[in-house]
Amino acid sequence: MAEKTSDLATFFKKKGFLYPSSDIYGGLAGFYDYGHLGTMLKRNFENVWRKFFVESQDNYYEIETANIMHENVFKASGHLENFIDPIVKCSKCGFFERADHLVEKTTKIRAEGLSSEELTREIEKHHLKCPKCSSSFEKVSVMNMMFPVNIGVGNQHKAYLRPETAQSPYVNFKLQYELQRKKLPLGLAIVGRAYRNEISPRHVTLRMREFTQAELQIFVNPDLMNEHPEFDSLQDYELRTMLVEDRPQKMIVERTAAELVERGLPKYYVYHLIKIQQFYVDELRVPKHKFRLYELNEKEKAFYNKYHFDIEMELSEHGFTEIGGLHYRTDHDLKGHQEVSTQSMEIVDEETGKKFIPHVLEVSFGVDRNVYALLDLHYNDDQERGNIVLSLPAKITPFFCAVFPLVKNKPELAAKARGIYQELRKDWRFFYDEVASIGRRYARADEIGIRYGITVDFESLDDNAVTIRDRDTTKQQRVPVSELKQKLQELSHE
RNA sequence: ACGGUUGUGGUGAAGUGGUAUCAUGCAACCCUCCCAAGGUUGCGUCCCGGGUUCAAAUCCCGGCAGCCGUACCA
Secondary structure (H helix, E strand, C coil), X not given: CCCCCCHHHHHHHHHCCEEECCHHHCCCCCCEEECHHXXXXXXXXXXXXXXXXXXXXXXXXXXXXXXXXXXXXXXXXXXXXXXXXXXXXXXXXXXXXXXXXXXXXXXXCCCCCCCHHHHHHHHHHCCCECCCCCCEECCCEEEECCCEECCXXXXXXXXXXXXXXXXXXXXXXXXXXXXXXXXXXXXXXXXXXEECCCCCCECHHHECCEEEEEEEEEEECHHHCCCCCCCHHHCCCEEEEECHHHCCCCCCXXXXXXXXXXXXXXXXXXXXXXXXXXXXXXXXXXXXXHEEEEECCCCCCCCCCXXXXXXXXXXXXXXXXXXXXXXXXXXXXXXXXXXXXXXXXXXXXXXXXXXXXXXXXXXXXXXXXXXXXXXXXXXXXXXXXXXXXXXXXXCCCCCCEEEXXXXXXXXXXXXXXHHHHHHHCCCCCEEECXXXXXXXXHHHHHHCCCCEXXXXXXXXXXXXXXXXXECCCCCEEEXXXXXXXXXXXXXXXX
Protein backbone atom coordinates (compact mmCIF):
# COMPACT_ATOMS: atom_id res chain seq x y z
CA MET A 1 0.00 0.00 0.00
CA ALA A 2 1.16 3.48 -0.80
CA GLU A 3 1.85 5.60 2.23
CA LYS A 4 -0.19 8.65 2.98
CA THR A 5 1.27 12.08 2.83
CA SER A 6 3.21 12.41 6.04
CA ASP A 7 1.55 13.83 9.15
CA LEU A 8 3.90 16.74 8.96
CA ALA A 9 3.05 17.69 5.38
CA THR A 10 -0.65 17.51 6.22
CA PHE A 11 -0.11 19.65 9.27
CA PHE A 12 1.85 22.20 7.25
CA LYS A 13 -1.04 22.68 4.89
CA LYS A 14 -3.82 22.50 7.44
CA LYS A 15 -2.37 25.28 9.54
CA GLY A 16 -0.99 27.49 6.81
CA PHE A 17 2.73 26.87 6.96
CA LEU A 18 3.33 25.34 3.58
CA TYR A 19 1.49 23.83 0.63
CA PRO A 20 2.11 22.88 -3.00
CA SER A 21 2.55 25.75 -5.41
CA SER A 22 0.03 26.26 -8.24
CA ASP A 23 -2.21 23.96 -6.21
CA ILE A 24 -5.49 24.71 -8.01
CA TYR A 25 -3.87 23.52 -11.24
CA GLY A 26 -2.71 20.28 -9.69
CA GLY A 27 0.57 21.49 -8.29
CA LEU A 28 4.06 21.60 -9.72
CA ALA A 29 6.61 19.13 -8.41
CA GLY A 30 9.46 20.76 -6.54
CA PHE A 31 7.73 24.05 -5.89
CA TYR A 32 6.07 25.09 -2.66
CA ASP A 33 4.35 28.18 -1.32
CA TYR A 34 4.58 29.31 2.28
CA GLY A 35 1.31 30.32 3.88
CA HIS A 36 0.94 33.12 6.39
CA LEU A 37 2.42 31.20 9.32
CA GLY A 38 5.19 29.59 7.31
CA THR A 39 6.23 32.95 5.95
CA MET A 40 6.42 34.45 9.43
CA LEU A 41 8.45 31.51 10.68
CA LYS A 42 10.79 31.66 7.74
CA ARG A 43 11.37 35.40 8.11
CA ASN A 44 12.04 34.96 11.80
CA PHE A 45 14.58 32.25 11.11
CA GLU A 46 16.27 34.43 8.52
CA ASN A 47 16.43 37.33 10.93
CA VAL A 48 17.96 35.24 13.71
CA TRP A 49 20.47 33.96 11.16
CA ARG A 50 21.31 37.50 10.00
CA LYS A 51 21.79 38.71 13.51
CA PHE A 52 24.00 35.79 14.45
CA PHE A 53 26.18 35.41 11.38
CA VAL A 54 26.20 38.82 9.76
CA GLU A 55 25.22 41.71 11.97
CA SER A 56 27.42 40.63 14.87
CA GLN A 57 30.57 40.88 12.76
CA ASP A 58 32.61 43.87 11.67
CA ASN A 59 32.88 44.25 7.93
CA TYR A 60 30.20 41.64 7.20
CA TYR A 61 27.20 42.84 5.20
CA GLU A 62 24.24 41.46 3.37
CA ILE A 63 23.72 42.28 -0.29
CA GLU A 64 20.74 41.59 -2.51
CA THR A 65 21.49 40.54 -6.05
CA ALA A 66 19.82 39.40 -9.26
CA ASN A 67 18.63 35.83 -9.52
CA ILE A 68 19.27 35.70 -13.26
CA MET A 69 22.93 35.86 -14.10
CA HIS A 70 25.24 36.05 -17.10
CA GLU A 71 26.20 32.81 -18.78
CA ASN A 72 29.87 33.51 -18.21
CA VAL A 73 29.36 33.53 -14.46
CA PHE A 74 28.67 29.82 -14.70
CA LYS A 75 31.41 29.21 -17.19
CA ALA A 76 33.79 30.60 -14.60
CA SER A 77 32.24 28.79 -11.65
CA GLY A 78 32.31 25.45 -13.41
CA HIS A 79 28.55 25.00 -13.32
CA LEU A 80 28.18 24.98 -17.08
CA GLU A 81 30.61 22.13 -17.27
CA ASN A 82 29.51 20.24 -14.21
CA PHE A 83 25.84 21.02 -14.03
CA ILE A 84 24.97 20.10 -17.60
CA ASP A 85 25.47 16.42 -18.16
CA PRO A 86 25.20 14.41 -21.38
CA ILE A 87 22.80 11.55 -20.76
CA VAL A 88 22.10 8.35 -22.67
CA LYS A 89 18.80 6.68 -22.16
CA CYS A 90 17.83 3.11 -22.98
CA SER A 91 15.09 3.05 -25.59
CA LYS A 92 13.41 0.11 -23.91
CA CYS A 93 13.79 -0.01 -20.13
CA GLY A 94 14.41 3.64 -19.39
CA PHE A 95 17.77 3.08 -17.72
CA PHE A 96 19.99 6.10 -18.06
CA GLU A 97 23.56 6.98 -17.38
CA ARG A 98 25.94 9.80 -18.09
CA ALA A 99 27.00 9.35 -21.69
CA ASP A 100 30.64 10.26 -21.15
CA HIS A 101 30.93 7.87 -18.20
CA LEU A 102 29.43 5.04 -20.22
CA VAL A 103 31.75 5.62 -23.18
CA GLU A 104 34.85 5.92 -21.00
CA LYS A 105 33.98 2.81 -19.02
CA THR A 106 33.36 0.57 -22.00
CA THR A 107 35.75 1.88 -24.67
CA LYS A 108 38.59 3.45 -22.65
CA ILE A 109 38.29 6.51 -24.87
CA ARG A 110 38.64 9.82 -23.10
CA ALA A 111 35.10 11.04 -23.52
CA GLU A 112 35.13 14.07 -21.28
CA GLY A 113 34.29 17.23 -23.17
CA LEU A 114 32.88 15.47 -26.22
CA SER A 115 29.70 16.96 -27.63
CA SER A 116 26.37 15.14 -27.62
CA GLU A 117 26.76 14.38 -31.32
CA GLU A 118 30.27 13.00 -30.84
CA LEU A 119 29.14 10.85 -27.96
CA THR A 120 26.22 9.52 -29.97
CA ARG A 121 28.64 8.61 -32.74
CA GLU A 122 30.98 6.80 -30.33
CA ILE A 123 28.08 4.82 -28.89
CA GLU A 124 26.94 3.79 -32.35
CA LYS A 125 30.46 3.00 -33.51
CA HIS A 126 31.10 0.68 -30.57
CA HIS A 127 27.55 -0.75 -30.63
CA LEU A 128 27.08 0.01 -26.95
CA LYS A 129 23.96 -1.53 -25.44
CA CYS A 130 22.02 -0.99 -22.27
CA PRO A 131 23.74 -2.87 -19.43
CA LYS A 132 20.39 -3.79 -17.95
CA CYS A 133 18.39 -5.10 -20.88
CA SER A 134 20.82 -5.02 -23.83
CA SER A 135 18.56 -2.80 -25.90
CA SER A 136 19.96 0.06 -27.94
CA PHE A 137 20.26 3.62 -26.67
CA GLU A 138 18.48 6.72 -27.79
CA LYS A 139 20.48 9.73 -28.98
CA VAL A 140 22.57 11.46 -26.36
CA SER A 141 20.67 14.32 -24.80
CA VAL A 142 21.60 16.97 -22.34
CA MET A 143 20.43 17.06 -18.77
CA ASN A 144 20.62 20.60 -17.56
CA MET A 145 20.51 21.16 -13.83
CA MET A 146 20.35 24.90 -14.40
CA PHE A 147 17.26 26.67 -15.71
CA PRO A 148 18.18 28.61 -18.84
CA VAL A 149 16.43 31.92 -19.36
CA ASN A 150 15.59 33.66 -22.60
CA ILE A 151 16.16 37.37 -22.36
CA GLY A 152 14.63 39.89 -24.71
CA VAL A 153 13.53 38.98 -28.22
CA GLY A 154 14.85 35.84 -29.82
CA ASN A 155 15.45 32.46 -28.31
CA GLN A 156 19.14 32.29 -27.66
CA HIS A 157 19.66 32.09 -23.94
CA LYS A 158 22.72 33.72 -22.56
CA ALA A 159 21.62 33.63 -18.95
CA TYR A 160 20.59 31.23 -16.21
CA LEU A 161 18.70 31.26 -12.97
CA ARG A 162 21.44 30.92 -10.41
CA PRO A 163 21.88 27.43 -8.96
CA GLU A 164 23.42 28.89 -5.80
CA THR A 165 23.52 32.37 -4.32
CA ALA A 166 27.28 32.15 -3.82
CA GLN A 167 28.35 33.41 -7.23
CA SER A 168 26.94 36.89 -6.66
CA PRO A 169 29.36 37.78 -3.86
CA TYR A 170 32.21 36.42 -5.97
CA VAL A 171 31.44 38.50 -9.02
CA ASN A 172 30.86 41.54 -6.81
CA PHE A 173 33.89 40.96 -4.65
CA LYS A 174 36.28 43.45 -6.21
CA LEU A 175 33.76 46.29 -5.99
CA GLN A 176 32.61 45.47 -2.46
CA TYR A 177 36.22 45.16 -1.34
CA GLU A 178 36.78 48.71 -2.51
CA LEU A 179 33.50 49.92 -0.98
CA GLN A 180 34.22 48.24 2.34
CA ARG A 181 37.56 50.01 2.45
CA LYS A 182 39.86 47.16 1.54
CA LYS A 183 39.68 45.12 4.69
CA LEU A 184 39.91 41.38 5.18
CA PRO A 185 38.23 39.34 6.38
CA LEU A 186 35.30 40.60 4.41
CA GLY A 187 31.91 38.98 4.67
CA LEU A 188 29.15 39.12 2.06
CA ALA A 189 25.88 37.45 2.88
CA ILE A 190 22.86 36.70 0.75
CA VAL A 191 19.49 35.40 1.78
CA GLY A 192 17.89 34.60 -1.52
CA ARG A 193 16.55 32.15 -4.01
CA ALA A 194 18.43 29.53 -5.95
CA TYR A 195 17.12 27.24 -8.68
CA ARG A 196 18.00 23.69 -9.65
CA ASN A 197 16.19 21.52 -12.11
CA GLU A 198 16.28 18.44 -9.88
CA ILE A 199 15.48 15.13 -11.53
CA SER A 200 13.37 14.00 -8.66
CA PRO A 201 12.26 16.58 -6.11
CA ARG A 202 10.94 14.87 -3.02
CA HIS A 203 10.12 15.13 0.66
CA VAL A 204 8.37 18.47 0.68
CA THR A 205 10.94 21.23 1.07
CA LEU A 206 13.92 18.95 1.60
CA ARG A 207 14.57 18.91 -2.13
CA MET A 208 12.98 21.68 -4.14
CA ARG A 209 13.58 23.18 -7.55
CA GLU A 210 13.33 26.71 -6.24
CA PHE A 211 14.61 27.26 -2.74
CA THR A 212 16.03 29.82 -0.37
CA GLN A 213 19.62 29.85 0.74
CA ALA A 214 21.20 31.87 3.49
CA GLU A 215 24.86 32.01 2.65
CA LEU A 216 27.81 33.91 4.00
CA GLN A 217 30.95 34.18 1.90
CA ILE A 218 33.97 35.15 3.95
CA PHE A 219 36.99 36.38 1.99
CA VAL A 220 40.22 35.78 3.82
CA ASN A 221 43.96 35.96 3.42
CA PRO A 222 44.98 32.30 2.92
CA ASP A 223 48.15 32.84 4.96
CA LEU A 224 45.98 33.60 7.97
CA MET A 225 43.76 30.52 7.76
CA ASN A 226 45.40 28.98 10.73
CA GLU A 227 44.55 31.73 13.14
CA HIS A 228 41.52 33.36 14.63
CA PRO A 229 41.51 35.92 17.47
CA GLU A 230 38.82 34.05 19.38
CA PHE A 231 40.11 30.55 18.84
CA ASP A 232 42.23 30.23 21.99
CA SER A 233 39.34 30.98 24.30
CA LEU A 234 37.29 28.32 22.54
CA GLN A 235 39.82 25.55 22.09
CA ASP A 236 38.12 23.31 24.65
CA TYR A 237 34.72 23.74 23.06
CA GLU A 238 33.32 20.32 22.21
CA LEU A 239 32.00 19.73 18.73
CA ARG A 240 29.69 16.92 17.76
CA THR A 241 31.51 15.50 14.78
CA MET A 242 31.31 12.51 12.54
CA LEU A 243 34.62 12.41 10.72
CA VAL A 244 35.42 10.12 7.84
CA GLU A 245 37.13 7.71 10.24
CA ASP A 246 34.06 7.53 12.48
CA ARG A 247 31.86 6.15 9.77
CA PRO A 248 32.59 2.43 10.08
CA GLN A 249 31.45 2.59 13.71
CA LYS A 250 28.66 5.03 12.86
CA MET A 251 29.77 7.11 15.78
CA ILE A 252 29.23 10.76 16.54
CA VAL A 253 32.27 11.80 18.55
CA GLU A 254 32.59 14.87 20.75
CA ARG A 255 35.93 16.44 19.94
CA THR A 256 37.44 19.65 21.20
CA ALA A 257 38.30 22.40 18.78
CA ALA A 258 41.96 21.84 19.60
CA GLU A 259 41.71 18.16 18.63
CA LEU A 260 40.28 19.06 15.24
CA VAL A 261 43.11 21.48 14.63
CA GLU A 262 45.61 18.78 15.55
CA ARG A 263 43.97 16.57 12.97
CA GLY A 264 44.79 19.16 10.32
CA LEU A 265 41.84 21.51 10.06
CA PRO A 266 42.75 25.23 10.05
CA LYS A 267 41.78 27.22 13.13
CA TYR A 268 39.75 29.66 11.08
CA TYR A 269 37.71 26.77 9.75
CA VAL A 270 37.23 25.13 13.13
CA TYR A 271 36.17 28.46 14.63
CA HIS A 272 33.28 28.52 12.18
CA LEU A 273 32.31 24.96 13.00
CA ILE A 274 31.98 26.21 16.58
CA LYS A 275 29.90 29.20 15.50
CA ILE A 276 27.57 26.92 13.59
CA GLN A 277 27.08 24.55 16.51
CA GLN A 278 26.46 27.51 18.81
CA PHE A 279 23.86 28.81 16.41
CA TYR A 280 21.88 25.61 16.63
CA VAL A 281 22.47 24.58 20.23
CA ASP A 282 22.49 27.96 22.00
CA GLU A 283 20.56 30.23 19.68
CA LEU A 284 17.90 27.87 18.33
CA ARG A 285 17.88 25.46 21.32
CA VAL A 286 18.27 22.36 19.21
CA PRO A 287 19.02 19.38 21.48
CA LYS A 288 22.67 18.40 21.04
CA HIS A 289 21.91 14.79 20.20
CA LYS A 290 19.89 15.87 17.17
CA PHE A 291 22.81 17.76 15.69
CA ARG A 292 26.06 16.73 14.07
CA LEU A 293 28.84 18.01 11.84
CA TYR A 294 29.43 15.43 9.14
CA GLU A 295 32.69 15.36 7.26
CA LEU A 296 32.52 14.50 3.59
CA ASN A 297 35.12 12.24 2.06
CA GLU A 298 37.20 12.96 -1.03
CA LYS A 299 34.64 11.41 -3.33
CA GLU A 300 31.62 13.14 -1.89
CA LYS A 301 32.82 16.67 -1.56
CA ALA A 302 32.44 19.15 -4.37
CA PHE A 303 35.46 19.51 -6.61
CA TYR A 304 36.21 23.02 -5.41
CA ASN A 305 36.14 22.27 -1.70
CA LYS A 306 39.26 21.64 0.29
CA TYR A 307 37.39 21.10 3.55
CA HIS A 308 33.73 20.24 3.61
CA PHE A 309 31.43 19.45 6.54
CA ASP A 310 27.70 19.10 6.23
CA ILE A 311 25.55 20.50 9.00
CA GLU A 312 22.96 17.87 9.84
CA MET A 313 19.89 17.61 12.00
CA GLU A 314 18.06 14.42 12.83
CA LEU A 315 14.52 14.41 11.45
CA SER A 316 11.74 12.13 12.56
CA GLU A 317 11.05 10.64 9.13
CA HIS A 318 14.39 10.92 7.39
CA GLY A 319 17.16 10.51 9.95
CA PHE A 320 20.15 12.84 9.87
CA THR A 321 19.62 15.28 7.03
CA GLU A 322 21.83 17.99 5.55
CA ILE A 323 20.59 21.48 6.37
CA GLY A 324 23.75 23.40 5.58
CA GLY A 325 27.46 23.18 5.08
CA LEU A 326 30.80 24.77 5.80
CA HIS A 327 32.87 24.87 2.63
CA TYR A 328 36.44 26.01 2.24
CA ARG A 329 36.32 26.87 -1.46
CA THR A 330 39.87 28.21 -1.61
CA ASP A 331 40.45 30.63 -4.52
CA HIS A 332 38.59 28.38 -6.95
CA ASP A 333 35.79 30.82 -7.69
CA LEU A 334 37.67 34.11 -7.76
CA LYS A 335 40.35 32.54 -9.90
CA GLY A 336 37.71 31.29 -12.31
CA HIS A 337 36.12 34.71 -12.58
CA GLN A 338 39.52 36.28 -13.07
CA GLU A 339 40.17 34.00 -16.03
CA VAL A 340 36.82 34.32 -17.72
CA SER A 341 36.25 38.02 -17.09
CA THR A 342 39.93 38.92 -17.51
CA GLN A 343 39.53 41.23 -14.52
CA SER A 344 42.09 40.85 -11.79
CA MET A 345 40.78 39.50 -8.51
CA GLU A 346 44.07 40.08 -6.76
CA ILE A 347 44.41 42.39 -3.83
CA VAL A 348 47.46 43.79 -2.09
CA ASP A 349 48.41 43.25 1.52
CA GLU A 350 49.41 46.76 2.63
CA GLU A 351 51.83 45.48 5.29
CA THR A 352 53.81 42.99 3.27
CA GLY A 353 53.13 44.32 -0.21
CA LYS A 354 52.19 40.80 -1.20
CA LYS A 355 49.60 40.32 -3.95
CA PHE A 356 47.12 37.47 -3.68
CA ILE A 357 43.67 36.22 -4.52
CA PRO A 358 41.65 35.85 -1.31
CA HIS A 359 40.32 32.47 -0.33
CA VAL A 360 36.68 31.91 0.45
CA LEU A 361 35.08 30.22 3.40
CA GLU A 362 31.43 29.64 2.68
CA VAL A 363 28.92 29.23 5.50
CA SER A 364 25.85 27.91 3.73
CA PHE A 365 22.32 27.14 4.92
CA GLY A 366 19.24 25.85 3.18
CA VAL A 367 16.53 28.02 4.71
CA ASP A 368 13.63 25.78 3.67
CA ARG A 369 15.37 22.73 5.06
CA ASN A 370 16.05 24.55 8.31
CA VAL A 371 12.44 25.63 8.61
CA TYR A 372 11.35 22.07 7.90
CA ALA A 373 13.79 20.70 10.46
CA LEU A 374 12.66 23.14 13.14
CA LEU A 375 9.01 22.31 12.56
CA ASP A 376 9.82 18.62 12.60
CA LEU A 377 11.79 19.00 15.81
CA HIS A 378 9.14 21.01 17.63
CA TYR A 379 6.05 19.17 16.45
CA ASN A 380 4.62 17.19 19.36
CA ASP A 381 1.36 15.34 19.31
CA ASP A 382 0.54 15.75 23.00
CA GLN A 383 -1.67 12.80 23.91
CA GLU A 384 -2.46 14.11 27.37
CA ARG A 385 -3.55 17.47 26.13
CA GLY A 386 -5.29 16.04 23.12
CA ASN A 387 -3.79 18.49 20.69
CA ILE A 388 -0.60 19.22 18.84
CA VAL A 389 1.88 21.49 20.56
CA LEU A 390 4.36 23.28 18.37
CA SER A 391 7.12 24.16 20.80
CA LEU A 392 9.08 26.61 18.66
CA PRO A 393 11.35 29.02 20.55
CA ALA A 394 9.86 32.46 21.15
CA LYS A 395 12.31 34.19 18.84
CA ILE A 396 11.28 32.26 15.76
CA THR A 397 7.71 31.15 16.37
CA PRO A 398 5.18 33.01 14.20
CA PHE A 399 3.25 34.59 17.08
CA PHE A 400 4.88 35.43 20.37
CA CYS A 401 1.61 35.94 22.28
CA ALA A 402 -2.12 35.80 21.96
CA VAL A 403 -4.63 37.82 23.95
CA PHE A 404 -7.92 36.25 25.00
CA PRO A 405 -10.92 37.61 26.83
CA LEU A 406 -12.03 34.72 29.04
CA VAL A 407 -15.50 34.74 27.53
CA LYS A 408 -16.85 36.50 24.52
CA ASN A 409 -20.12 37.92 25.68
CA LYS A 410 -18.89 40.34 28.28
CA PRO A 411 -18.08 43.52 26.40
CA GLU A 412 -15.94 44.86 29.25
CA LEU A 413 -13.61 41.86 29.00
CA ALA A 414 -13.33 42.05 25.23
CA ALA A 415 -12.68 45.78 25.34
CA LYS A 416 -9.92 45.41 27.89
CA ALA A 417 -8.37 42.47 26.03
CA ARG A 418 -8.44 44.36 22.75
CA GLY A 419 -6.81 47.35 24.39
CA ILE A 420 -3.96 45.23 25.69
CA TYR A 421 -3.62 43.56 22.31
CA GLN A 422 -3.46 46.85 20.41
CA GLU A 423 -0.81 48.17 22.76
CA LEU A 424 1.46 45.12 22.79
CA ARG A 425 1.30 44.32 19.09
CA LYS A 426 3.38 47.43 18.54
CA ASP A 427 6.36 45.60 19.99
CA TRP A 428 5.76 41.90 19.34
CA ARG A 429 3.94 39.56 17.03
CA PHE A 430 0.53 39.26 18.67
CA PHE A 431 -2.67 37.42 17.94
CA TYR A 432 -6.17 38.12 19.21
CA ASP A 433 -8.92 35.52 19.58
CA GLU A 434 -12.28 35.68 21.28
CA VAL A 435 -14.10 32.89 19.46
CA ALA A 436 -14.95 29.58 21.23
CA SER A 437 -14.22 28.39 24.74
CA ILE A 438 -10.99 29.40 26.38
CA GLY A 439 -9.69 25.82 26.33
CA ARG A 440 -10.27 25.56 22.64
CA ARG A 441 -8.46 28.82 22.04
CA TYR A 442 -5.50 27.61 24.09
CA ALA A 443 -5.42 24.44 21.98
CA ARG A 444 -5.53 26.39 18.72
CA ALA A 445 -2.75 28.60 19.99
CA ASP A 446 -0.63 25.57 20.97
CA GLU A 447 -0.95 24.13 17.51
CA ILE A 448 0.57 27.11 15.78
CA GLY A 449 3.20 27.57 18.44
CA ILE A 450 1.99 30.76 20.12
CA ARG A 451 4.43 31.00 22.99
CA TYR A 452 2.23 32.69 25.61
CA GLY A 453 -1.46 33.25 26.08
CA ILE A 454 -2.59 36.36 27.93
CA THR A 455 -6.05 35.99 29.35
CA VAL A 456 -8.26 38.79 30.61
CA ASP A 457 -10.68 37.40 33.18
CA PHE A 458 -13.34 38.88 35.43
CA GLU A 459 -10.86 39.64 38.18
CA SER A 460 -8.87 41.69 35.70
CA LEU A 461 -11.61 44.28 35.78
CA ASP A 462 -10.97 44.78 39.50
CA ASP A 463 -7.26 44.14 40.01
CA ASN A 464 -6.03 45.24 36.56
CA ALA A 465 -3.95 42.08 36.21
CA VAL A 466 -3.98 39.28 33.65
CA THR A 467 -2.75 35.71 33.47
CA ILE A 468 0.11 34.60 31.26
CA ARG A 469 -0.10 30.98 30.18
CA ASP A 470 3.02 29.12 29.17
CA ARG A 471 2.48 27.03 26.06
CA ASP A 472 4.93 24.33 27.07
CA THR A 473 3.86 23.82 30.69
CA THR A 474 0.31 25.24 30.56
CA LYS A 475 1.17 26.90 33.89
CA GLN A 476 -0.22 30.36 34.48
CA GLN A 477 1.06 33.35 36.39
CA ARG A 478 -0.78 36.52 37.25
CA VAL A 479 0.84 39.78 36.18
CA PRO A 480 -0.37 43.36 36.65
CA VAL A 481 -1.05 45.02 33.33
CA SER A 482 1.37 47.78 34.30
CA GLU A 483 4.21 45.22 34.44
CA LEU A 484 3.19 43.25 31.42
CA LYS A 485 5.59 44.82 28.97
CA GLN A 486 8.56 44.31 31.20
CA LYS A 487 7.55 40.73 31.92
CA LEU A 488 7.22 39.95 28.22
CA GLN A 489 10.55 41.57 27.58
CA GLU A 490 12.12 39.02 29.93
CA LEU A 491 10.19 36.13 28.44
CA SER A 492 11.10 37.04 24.88
CA HIS A 493 14.76 36.42 25.65
CA GLU A 494 14.32 32.86 26.84
C1' A B 1 13.88 9.62 -14.95
C1' C B 2 11.90 4.38 -14.54
C1' G B 3 8.63 0.86 -11.94
C1' G B 4 4.74 0.09 -8.31
C1' U B 5 0.70 2.59 -5.95
C1' U B 6 -2.86 6.39 -4.71
C1' G B 7 -5.96 10.96 -5.73
C1' U B 8 -13.72 12.49 -2.73
C1' G B 9 -15.20 19.63 1.37
C1' G B 10 -9.58 23.22 4.62
C1' U B 11 -8.32 18.20 7.15
C1' G B 12 -9.52 12.78 7.76
C1' A B 13 -12.60 9.24 5.72
C1' A B 14 -17.39 6.21 3.44
C1' G B 15 -19.33 5.47 -1.23
C1' U B 16 -17.12 0.56 -6.94
C1' G B 17 -22.27 2.78 -12.96
C1' G B 18 -28.16 5.64 -11.08
C1' U B 19 -30.09 11.74 -5.34
C1' A B 20 -22.51 12.58 -3.17
C1' U B 21 -22.40 10.96 2.77
C1' C B 22 -20.05 11.32 7.67
C1' A B 23 -16.64 13.30 11.18
C1' U B 24 -13.69 17.29 12.08
C1' G B 25 -12.95 22.30 10.67
C1' C B 26 -14.55 27.21 9.63
C1' A B 27 -18.40 31.29 10.18
C1' A B 28 -22.72 33.54 12.85
C1' C B 29 -25.78 33.43 17.15
C1' C B 30 -27.04 31.42 22.15
C1' C B 31 -24.70 29.47 26.51
C1' U B 32 -20.08 29.44 29.19
C1' C B 33 -15.62 32.57 35.38
C1' C B 34 -9.37 28.84 32.49
C1' C B 35 -7.44 24.06 29.07
C1' A B 36 -10.65 21.33 22.14
C1' A B 37 -18.24 21.32 26.89
C1' G B 38 -23.18 21.98 24.73
C1' G B 39 -27.25 23.96 21.42
C1' U B 40 -29.15 26.38 16.72
C1' U B 41 -28.05 27.88 11.80
C1' G B 42 -24.84 28.18 7.81
C1' C B 43 -20.25 27.32 4.41
C1' G B 44 -17.55 23.97 1.71
C1' U B 45 -15.79 18.24 -1.93
C1' C B 46 -15.41 13.77 -6.40
C1' C B 47 -7.19 16.24 -9.37
C1' C B 48 -7.39 17.84 -14.84
C1' G B 49 -8.62 16.52 -20.07
C1' G B 50 -10.63 13.05 -23.42
C1' G B 51 -13.47 8.37 -24.28
C1' U B 52 -17.35 4.36 -23.34
C1' U B 53 -22.57 4.69 -21.60
C1' C B 54 -29.36 6.65 -21.53
C1' A B 55 -26.25 7.75 -17.14
C1' A B 56 -19.21 8.15 -14.76
C1' A B 57 -16.62 10.12 -8.33
C1' U B 58 -17.04 4.84 -9.95
C1' C B 59 -15.08 1.72 -16.25
C1' C B 60 -11.03 2.91 -20.25
C1' C B 61 -6.96 6.23 -22.19
C1' G B 62 -3.75 10.43 -21.43
C1' G B 63 -1.83 14.26 -18.26
C1' C B 64 -0.73 16.35 -13.38
C1' A B 65 0.34 15.55 -8.28
C1' G B 66 1.45 12.59 -3.68
C1' C B 67 3.73 8.20 -1.53
C1' C B 68 7.30 3.82 -1.81
C1' G B 69 11.54 1.54 -4.34
C1' U B 70 15.66 2.14 -7.83
C1' A B 71 18.43 5.87 -10.08
C1' C B 72 19.91 11.08 -9.59
C1' C B 73 21.50 14.90 -5.92
C1' A B 74 28.84 19.09 -9.12
